[in-house]
Amino acid sequence: SQRLSRLVGRARATEMLMLAERLSASQAAEIGLVNRVGADDGETLRIARELAENLAQRAPIALAAVKKAINEGLDGDLPAGLAVEREAVLRALQSEDAVEGVNAFLSKRDPKWEGR
Numbered sequence: 001s002q003r004l005s006r007l008v009g010r011a012r013a014t015e016m017l018m019l020a021e022r023l024s025a026s027q028a029a030e031i032g033l034v035n036r037v038g039a040d041d042g043e044t045l046r047i048a049r050e051l052a053e054n055l056a057q058r059a060p061i062a063l064a065a066v067k068k069a070i071n072e073g074l075d076g077d078l079p080a081g082l083a084v085e086r087e088a089v090l091r092a093l094q095s096e097d098a099v100e101g102v103n104a105f106l107s108k109r110d111p112k113w114e115g116r
Contacts, residue, residue, distance in 0.1 A: 059092075060113055061113075062092050065089060065092040068084065068088050069081070100112060100114070
């Protein structure tokens, strides 16, 4: 209930939890519970694969930092959230992947992320 109310607002979360009604995929998209909806299972699988392929090309440490900043940052006020974000960015910048990213950019090649 804590996360749901932060995602969809107090009134909508209260209604959803009290009434326990099922949501369609399009309803879930309308209120922000999901980002994308496929017309059928095949399209949904295609969308999921595209997202997975896109994420697989990203630096794992940077993705983890973003996820941590979003998840932990919402648990407190803005200054606390900014502190979590600052810590995550500093940790990512000290990684081997950060060096690889700069080297790849300067060499005009795709980076090879190691997650270190």
